[in-house]
Amino acid sequence: xxxxxxxxxxxxxxxxxxxxxxxxxxxxxxxxxxxxxxxxxxxxxxxxxxxxxxxxxxxxxxxxxxxxxxxxxxxxxxxxxxxxxxxxxxxxxxxxxxxxxxxxxxxxxxxxxxxxxxxxxxxxxxxxxxxxxxxxxxxxxxxxx
Numbered sequence: 365x366x367x368x369x370x371x372x373x374x375x376x377x378x379x380x381x382x383x384x385x386x387x388x389x390x391x392x393x394x395x396x397x398x399x400x401x402x403x404x405x406x407x408x409x410x411x412x413x414x415x416x417x418x419x420x421x422x423x424x425x426x427x428x429x430x431x432x433x434x435x436x437x438x439x440x441x442x443x444x445x446x447x448x449x450x451x452x453x454x455x456x457x458x459x460x461x462x463x464x465x466x467x468x469x470x471x472x473x474x475x476x477x478x479x480x481x482x483x484x485x486x487x488x489x490x491x492x493x494x495x496x497x498x499x500x501x502x503x504x505x506x507x508x509x
Contacts, residue, residue, distance in 0.1 A: 387440070389457035392450045393466070394419065394437025396491070399447060400473050404481035414476040418469045451491050455498030463495055 397418065401411035412434070419430040444450055458466060470491060474484045 387444070387449070387453050389453050390423065390433070391437050391440050392444075392453040392457075393422075394433055395441035395444060396447070396450045396454060397470065397473050398434070398438050398441040399450070400470055400484065400487060400491075401477075402441070403483045403487050404477075404479055406477070406479070408477055410476045410478075411473060414473050418472065422465075422469070447487065447490065448494060451494035452498060455495045460499070463499065467492060467495070 394415070397415045398407070401407050401415065415434050415437075416427060416430040419425065419433050420427060423430075423433070425433070441450075454466065455463065467488075470488055474488060
């Protein structure tokens with residue numbers, strides 16, 4: 365488990381300027397929630413239920429559609445090894461209020477299982493840094509999600 369945590373944490377902190385592959389921003393969001401839920405080495409029912417509720421609220425979809433979306437996000441999370449790429453796709457496609465809600469939703473996933481893990485805090489800090497970087501880039505170029 366420690367090797368997995370250090371592997372996630374030790375990946376490069378910067379997002380390259382290489383064009384990103386075509387990734388659905390909504391699925392990137394789901395994959396990020398799943399990654400955050402899995403970082404402590406477990407992926408349990410409270411985390412899955414929290415993700416489904418967040419998806420239902422965010423996208424105004426029913427529970428079945430949320431579960432299907434989560435399943436697709438789980439596949440993307442397995443296939444997309446770099447958290448930086450997921451965060452960049454998300455940050456580039458969300459407005460400022462949506463980015464603020466994203467951080468609240470990420471924290472909801474972390475806190476729902478009542479298990480504190482330093483790797484979760486490190487991953488969230490990294491996501492916040494990537495989002496702040498995307499905000500700075502957007503401000504500099506005059507673009508928003």
